[in-house]
Amino acid sequence: HLVWYTAGKRGVIIMRSIVITGIDHYYGAAFFYVGQRLKIRKEPDNRFDGEAIEVLGSDGNRCGYVANSVSTVGRGACSAGRIYDTIGQEHEVIVRFIIKNIVIADLADDEHIHS
Secondary structure, X not given: OEEEEEOOEEEXXXXXXXXXXXXXXXXXXXXXXXXXXXXXXXXXXXXXXXXXXXXXXXXXXXXXXXXXXXXXXXXXXXXXHHHHHHOOOEEEEEEEEEEOOEEEEEEOOOOEEEO
16 A cells, blocks of 8 residues: 555555466566566466466466465465456556566556545
8 A cells, every 4th residue: 555645635545466476387587577567367267276367468478377376475465366356357467576586566557546
């Protein structure tokens, strides 16, 4: 959450962050950069996870998945299951942090401002 003050009023901007996992099975961390816009797309026919959400690069190729297990979802981030019913079939994300082989992104156009 980001807290801001304007003319004596307080507001909170809530951003939903995700962890992109499985990147070593595709292009690795070198593929990603801060500010990069990627597409996430529901994959309802995934035989391992009914709430799977794949991450696609600008070329449309898969570059990872939205983390959806307790061992891959970072504290403070949303799991694929948590966002699954709140997004359409596809949604844009923006890469915010890259730490070794961990990529953290925010859902684009996802700022909810509360006063």
